[in-house]
Amino acid sequence: MAQIFAYITHKDGVADDSALELVAAAKKIDAGAAATAIVTGSGATLDTVCNDMAASFGEVWKVDNDALAYPNAEVIRKMLVALLPADALVLLPHDTFGMDLGPGLAIKLESAFGADVVDIEGLDGTTLKLVRQEFGGVVSTHVDCDCGAGAVLNIRPGAVAADESKAAGGQVVDKSGDAGDLSAGRKFLEIVAAETGDVDITKEDVLVSIGRGIEDEENIEIAQELADAMGAVVSCSRPIVDAKWLEKSRQVGTSGQTVKPKVYIAAGISGSFQHMGGLKGNPFIVAINKNPKAPIFQLADVGIEVDILDFLPELTEAIEEL
Numbered sequence: 233m234a235q236i237f238a239y240i241t242h243k244d245g246v247a248d249d250s251a252l253e254l255v256a257a258a259k260k261i262d263a264g265a266a267a268t269a270i271v272t273g274s275g276a277t278l279d280t281v282c283n284d285m286a287a288s289f290g291e292v293w294k295v296d297n298d299a300l301a302y303p304n305a306e307v308i309r310k311m312l313v314a315l316l317p318a319d320a321l322v323l324l325p326h327d328t329f330g331m332d333l334g335p336g337l338a339i340k341l342e343s344a345f346g347a348d349v350v351d352i353e354g355l356d357g358t359t360l361k362l363v364r365q366e367f368g369g370v371v372s373t374h375v376d377c378d379c380g381a382g383a384v385l386n387i388r389p390g391a392v393a394a395d396e397s398k399a400a401g402g403q404v405v406d407k408s409g410d411a412g413d414l415s416a417g418r419k420f421l422e423i424v425a426a427e428t429g430d431v432d433i434t435k436e437d438v439l440v441s442i443g444r445g446i447e448d449e450e451n452i453e454i455a456q457e458l459a460d461a462m463g464a465v466v467s468c469s470r471p472i473v474d475a476k477w478l479e480k481s482r483q484v485g486t487s488g489q490t491v492k493p494k495v496y497i498a499a500g501i502s503g504s505f506q507h508m509g510g511l512k513g514n515p516f517i518v519a520i521n522k523n524p525k526a527p528i529f530q531l532a533d534v535g536i537e538v539d540i541l542d543f544l545p546e547l548t549e550a551i552e553e554l
Contacts, residue, residue, distance in 0.1 A: 234319040234382060236267040237293075239312070240285055241303060241329060245277035247284060249492075249512045250325035250387070252394035255288045257323055257387050259395065260352035261360065266290025266400065267323075270315070272308060274301040279404075287398040293407045302420035305332035313340045314412030319382040321360075326386035327509055328486055334386045343382035346375065348505060350391040355379075365505075365527065389509055390531065431465050433482060438464035438495045441484055442472060443507075445500015445521060445540045449477040454544045455499060461551040467491070469507045485510040499540045503528025520544070 238254035240247050251269070258267035269289040271282050274296055282294045293315065299307050316322065322337065324330040326348045338345035344360075350372075351363035358380035364373045377383055433439060440459040446452060452466070459466045466482065473483045484491055485507045492513035499520045501507060508531060511517075519532035522539045529535040536543065 234321050234379065235317060236261060236265050236321045236323065237316060238267055238269050238289070238323040239308070239333070240269050240271045240281065241325060241327075242271065242273065242277075242281045245280040247271075247281050248325065249394065250327070250389045251285065252288060252396055253389065253392045254323045254325070254387060256392045256395040257349075257352055257385075260392070261321065261355050266402070268293060269402075270295070270312070272297070272300040272303070272311065274298050282404045286400070286402040286404055288395065288400050288402075290400055290402045292402055292404045294404055295411050296406070296408045297411055297414055299414040299416075303329055304416055304418065304420060305329060305336075306416040306418055307414050309333055309337050309340060310416070311411045311414060312337055315407055315410055316341065317382075319343075319380070321379060321382060322384045324384065324386050326388045326505070330386045334384050338384040341382055341384065343384060344377050344379055346377050346383060346385040348388050349385050350388050352385075352392075360385075388505055390511060394514070430479075431481070433465055433467045433484065433489055434491050436465045436467075436491070437493055438462055438497075439467045439484070439491060439493045440464050440497045440499065441467040441469065441501060442499050442540075443469040443501030444471050446472070447500075447541065449475070451541060452477060454541065454548075458497075458544050458548045458551070461548045464495075464497075469501050469504075483510075498528050498532070499544060501528055502526045503531060 236258045240251045258265055267289055268291045269285045270293045272295040282292050285292045324334050346362050349362050353361035360377040360379045362375045362377050366373050440455050442455045455466050467484050468478050468482050472478050473480050486509040490510045493515045496515040497518045517532045518534045519528040520536045520540050524537050
């Protein structure tokens with residue numbers, strides 16, 4: 233069977249939460265596989281990430297180069313083509329960076345490509361059985377992926393439960409000398425920090441997040457009352473920002489803020505990939521939605537099928553009584 237690789241994204245010496253999800257995804261392909269992590273970057277923090285990943289992967293390939301100090305998909309694509317065997321199975325997180333890297337990498341490797349994979353049902357010979365979602369998550373699509381010549385799979389963050397066993401005891405192998413030509417037509421200029429606004433939702437432990445189900449700007453007060461009762465903060469999905477009902481700094485999602493709360497109440501939110509992509513860690517998710525087919529129910533710890541305009545005031549009253 234082909235070797236499984238996982239590209240690890242990291243920041244300030246800490247691997248992204250998706251790293252341990254890729255460990256679990258590799259085991260869904262082959263339970264006995266010792267997947268190889270690829271960690272790129274520059275400086276002392278790179279060693280920190282590599283040593284941390286060695287506890288979860290059978291082997292860690294370290295590539296240290298100044299050209300990799302910022303994760304430029306164009307540079308990393310060239311590096312991976314130089315390093316990977318022809319029939320490699322490559323796992324990437326399906327985030328903005330993974331969407332930039334994955335399709336072109338599959339073309340360069342002349343391998344299959346699976347985007348936004350939410351589950352892996354196993355490998356039958358050279359056929360990898362994948363699950364994707366269509367129509368905003370309403371329909372699950374079962375896909376047979378021929379990976380005889382390898383495959384690049386973008387795994388949706390949060391779709392696969394993280395493997396936190398950290399019992400691999402792998403070793404770090406320095407592959408910096410094999411990275412090849414790392415020149416690129418585009419280059420990193422600067423990081424522009426997003427405005428935090430009146431509150432910083434990235435630092436909150438409890439979020440009451442609202443979506444289209446709130447229906448009207450005046451109804452946001454209902455969510456605010458619940459947040460006040462819980463000692464929480466109100467956040468939202470993109471339609472609320474597009475309607476200019478709340479500022480951009482309150483938006484959770486791939487085009488908004490990335491948050492890691494302990495409790496996340498999703499009120500009137502369908503649960504699209506773009507929204508859930510901004511939710512990291514392992515929060516306790518409470519989904520409140522009157523649509524029983526809303527994708528958020530597949531990810532929630534508790535699902536409540538009800539109109540939020542009726543339910544939120546009752547929940548606020550019950551919490552205040554407690």
